[in-house]
Amino acid sequence: MAKGPALVSATAGRAREPIAAEPVIGLEIHVQLLTASKMFCGCAVAFGAPPNTLICPVCLGLPGALPVTNGRAVALGLRTAVALRCALAPESRFHRKNYYYPDLPKNFQISQYQYMDHPPLGSDGWLEFTAEGAPRAVRIGRVHLEEDTGKLLHVEREGAVSHTLIDYNRSGVPLMEIVTQPDLRSPAEAREFLIALRAMLQYLRVSSGRMEEGTMRVDANVSLRGADGAAGTRTEVKNMNSLRAVERALAFEAARQADLLAAGGTVTQETRHWDERRQLTFASRVKEEAQDYRYFPEPDLIPITVEQAEVERVRQTLPELPAQKATRYVSALGLSAYDADLIVRRPPFAAFFERALALYPNAKALANWLTGDVAGLLNAEDKEVDETPLRPEGLVALLRLIDEGRISGRIAKDLLPELVRGGADPSALVAARGLEQISDAADLTRLVEQALAAHPGAVEEFRKGKSRALTFLVGQVMKETRGRANPDLVNRLLRERLGG
């Protein structure tokens, strides 16, 4: 959860070749909706089931099968569109997007397409977020619903594809597409926007929003705006499987275009793929012909109708969204805006924080631990807090041990990784390992005497006025007790003995 990398690699992109022109970035985000069943049939949506076990005539596109819209998916789309302040179409239709590909069992995808009088579910919204410490807003062009495709597995033999297996478990899984206007001005800003959008989707319980698992997929349009303000030719960048990949791919692509232009070349409108291993984008091997998807209204489905009263009801039942939450943390709990943002941008983190806060009233101490040590450990493991055994009760117990003087902060920091990895009970750990803080003056006096006797040089230096020597001597006592000594008491006892 460091604030750094976003800015660092954006700068790296610029450092490669100064970008005279400003990048213009628009994003197309597909998220998998958190529904129990698929978009147009009753098959379960589940991750990791054996291939082709979650299928039926509908999602297998068998002759005669018909789709029926999943009302829950529509409700989640509606909730998102309302939260993104979109205009809701009173009536929107599904369309067929026709193209041949073996992962698409009907050889058309049921999607929503904006054509003449056919609006998507939601359009013309916006999302506010913070980038590089400043408030920003990105316009949302559209929010619509569609179905996912199956998955192809190319089986290779002796370096060549011998055959392809198809798993249709994913076929028909509900997807929501969110398309931004080209309002983003840097790769770092794109990343911050995606973090904010993901947080919103998670608060709304609309999607798990995990790029690494494919429940959030991002494509980007990138162009450069010339000094004259005119937008340049754009490329579409695909195959970015993490936030970091998005940022690096966009930085690379912006720099690539700038290089091209600087050398007197022109940018070709094309689809480019991010190669994670080589850290570059490359044009699709096969030149894509201009695809004609022959969209037309899906005759097997009735239009989605949205009543204004329903929109109002959804608006009033929206959960607290990230921006509101951050404001409340600052005004009601006294957190810094920076800490509030760090907590709020990760919904599991915020949920953890709020549950801990109900047990332990010191919001600032909680926030310090969460945004500092806990976040550091989570980042190292690339996990969200709800994916670890750490519970609010455990962290609060740890903080209480400090408050009660039973362990030092230092010991607490040492124990934290065990809580995060193993969910240990801090009191039990402390008791079992004898980590309880030593606050007994007699015991500590003995240790202080030992330290003074063992380090006459330090005593000498202190008396000459070097206060650093005192720190050294405290450290020796701490070392002797493996951190268990009460540092304040050791300090006082030393000063008494040294007459300082």
Next chain:
Amino acid sequence: MDLSFLPVSEQLAQLRRREITPAVLAEAYLARIAALDPSLHAFLYVDADSVRAEARRWDARYAAGGDLPPLAGVPIAVKDLICTRGVPTTCGSQILEGWRPPYDATVIARLRAAGAILLGKTNMDEFAMGSSTENSAFGPTRNPWDRGRVPGGSSGGSAAAVAAGLAPWALGTDTGGSIRQPASLCGIVGLKPTYGRVSRYGLVAYGSSLDQIGPLTRTVEDAALLLEVLAGRDPLDATSAEVETLEMRRSLSDGGTGLRVGVVREGMGEGLESGVRKAVSQAISLLGDLGAEIVEVTLPTIGYALPTYYLLATAEASSNLARYDGVRHGLRVPAEGIYDLFARTRDRGFGAEVKRRIMLGTYALSAGFYEAYYLTAQRARTLVREDFDRALGAVDLLLLPTSPTVAFPLGARVDDPLQMYLADIFTIPVNLAGLPAVSVPCGFAGGLPVGLQLIGRAFDEATLLRAAAAYEQAAGWWRKVPPS
């Protein structure tokens, strides 16, 4: 009358009185199929053993007494466009040869629950694209009244089977006339219900916004009886309507008195065979004699219906038929790359008419043509629908011939698609409007059956069938059966 030609309503009465048993009934049809189908070719699949086994189960149920479902032990033939679990469903196409659906269409599930026995799957124009059943990949069906002529299409197998007494009744599907036109050409009753009345789940799609499953029967009463079983909202079909399914037979005997029937002027004009004109005119007189008020109405936009249909139905078909690619089911022609596999499978698997319509529809939806073709056709469809709504605001029913001609000779139109398309000129507008319509036998021209078409208001099949029944009972054509 031969048991095989009895209306189902009468067969059910005899079954309930234990005068016949389901096994006797099944054997009667299996015997006729064995004797006559080699020359008619109405069926693509009959599993006699399973028919007999099921019939015996119903024999036991009748013997045991107690409550029985409404169609207990009655066989039914089903157009091969409707999915039947474990039973081959080819849609008349090479591309689905050998495919056995893992599921039953909703109508099949309803029929099974009602006690009906699946007698077999009937021949049809490939993917319901045609008006003569000559577009079947498995060879044409012949007209029971004249083996040298077509039975109409695309539900030609179902119509011929019922007309020849190879089945007591059958399911067909109607996208542009595919129930009514073959019913007319084979001299039986064919009902296309209101769009949304009968679930399409498990009906292999041709033109999704037009397709409807319906009965082909010997009598109007049988059509009503079968519709009662088929109709109703299905959660698996989003376009199936949430309307009350009335007891269709309740008003059947109310007669023709007080009905206002509008004769569509455009249906009685040029291009009509004189024999057809004569038979339909006599039917109009008879309806008048029965107490119906006959008025003339016009449907000025009806002339746009044919081109409109051939843009919309083919546009939908081009997308609906994309799934036949050799990957998951049916025919696969191996090739080096996946796109070659798609192309070769589709090239070998589809017949000429299917390819023609896929190309037409693909073109109509293509960038740059979409507005000129697809969108214009949608607007024209709205005009046609409004035209019908206006006309049906002033009358209870509309009347015109089902087909401008009687059955034509095999091969007469296969090289002239436009002539073939004109066979449905009076039925297609009804699909565009989504309305219910029935074809009832109204006499003969040159020894070949003529059909009278009645069109009703949306979801008012009851009035439609009442008028059809009144005419049918007074005219008595339904008793005529083809020579064996």
